Amino acid sequence: MSETNMLHDQLKAIKTQLRLAMNGAASQSMREKGLVYKLNFGVELPRIKEIAALFPKDHQLAQALWKEEIRECKILATLLQPIESFYPEIADIWVERITTQEIAELASMNLFQHLPYAPQKSLQWMASEEPMTQACGLLTAARLLMKKGDLTERAENELLDQSLTAFVAGPYVVRSAASALLRRYIQSSDAHAFTLCRRIEGLKNSSNEAEQQLYQLVEQEVALFFTK
Numbered sequence: 001m002s003e004t005n006m007l008h009d010q011l012k013a014i015k016t017q018l019r020l021a022m023n024g025a026a027s028q029s030m031r032e033k034g035l036v037y038k039l040n041f042g043v044e045l046p047r048i049k050e051i052a053a054l055f056p057k058d059h060q061l062a063q064a065l066w067k068e069e070i071r072e073c074k075i076l077a078t079l080l081q082p083i084e085s086f087y088p089e090i091a092d093i094w095v096e097r098i099t100t101q102e103i104a105e106l107a108s109m110n111l112f113q114h115l116p117y118a119p120q121k122s123l124q125w126m127a128s129e130e131p132m133t134q135a136c137g138l139l140t141a142a143r144l145l146m147k148k149g150d151l152t153e154r155a156e157n158e159l160l161d162q163s164l165t166a167f168v169a170g171p172y173v174v175r176s177a178a179s180a181l182l183r184r185y186i187q188s189s190d191a192h193a194f195t196l197c198r199r200i201e202g203l204k205n206s207s208n209e210a211e212q213q214l215y216q217l218v219e220q221e222v223a224l225f226f227t228k
Contacts, residue, residue: 003060010061011068017051018043018072030071035100038069045106048072052079059085066094074103078110088117095125095136101173104135112136113143119155126162131174138163138177145184159185160199167217168210175210179217186221193222 018041027042043051051072055061062081065073091112098104112118118140125137141159163185167178186193196218203215 007060007064010055010058011064014051014055014065014073014076015070017054018070021047021051030102035071035102037071037100040071043072045075048075049079052076055080057082063090066097071100071103075106075110078103078107081111083111083114083116086111086115088121091115091117091121095133096130098132098136101135101176104132104173104177105139108136108139108143112140113147118144123155123158123162126159126166131171134166134170135173135177138166138174138181142177142181142184145181145188156195160196164199164214167214168208182218183221186218186225193225197222 021041021043023042023044025042026044027040030037030040030042057080059082062077065077065080068074094107098107112121115121122137122140122144125133126141128134128137141163159181163178163181166174167182170178182196186196200215200218203211206212206215
């Protein structure tokens with residue numbers, strides 16, 4: 001069997017599995033919450049992972065799945081894409097095609113955080129003017145903090161500058177991702193918690209609503225961290 005025929009058969013088998021697991025109520029609920037896809041079978045994440053386990057990790061299959069305008073296919077692509085063949089230029093192309101917060105979060109968790117060039121790429125994405133690209137950078141950095149926690153002084157300053165600015169000035173998807181990163185930053189060490197407190201202490205009496213929300217977020221998360 002040729003590679004083209006094998007790929008066609010794999011895609012057909014995956015779509016059959018997705019149709020069998022289709023959940024119309026879940027799909028409708030996602031639409032009501034603003035998660036809009038061209039096609040959404042409403043398949044729950046545990047079932048998607050079970051379907052992914054039926055197939056080998058394969059670059060061509062993952063690339064084909066990512067090109068499908070189907071929620072579940074994009075999630076499967078993040079699970080089936082091999083790390084070693086996912087080059088930086090391909091990562092940029094994928095990020096450009098992300099249109100929902102759900103896919104940004106899952107791609108960051110399943111794939112982006114594991115890339116050898118993830119630290120540099122996350123900072124690059126954070127600096128983008130495109131909200132979803134910026135969110136991918138913030139979410140990937142948050143995942144990296146969970147894994148390592150240690151940063152060079154330069155990287156730490158850039159990370160905080162980007163995330164604090166994103167929270168105050170960004171749209172909802174960016175602010176949500178920045179919140180995730182700031183929480184992970186606080187949780188990663190005592191030193192990080194104290195550093196962030198010092199960075200935002202001047203916002204306590206700010207008249208800016210977003211700055212007030214930022215101050216309250218940090219205050220609450222630091223309090224939770226030190227009561228654990």
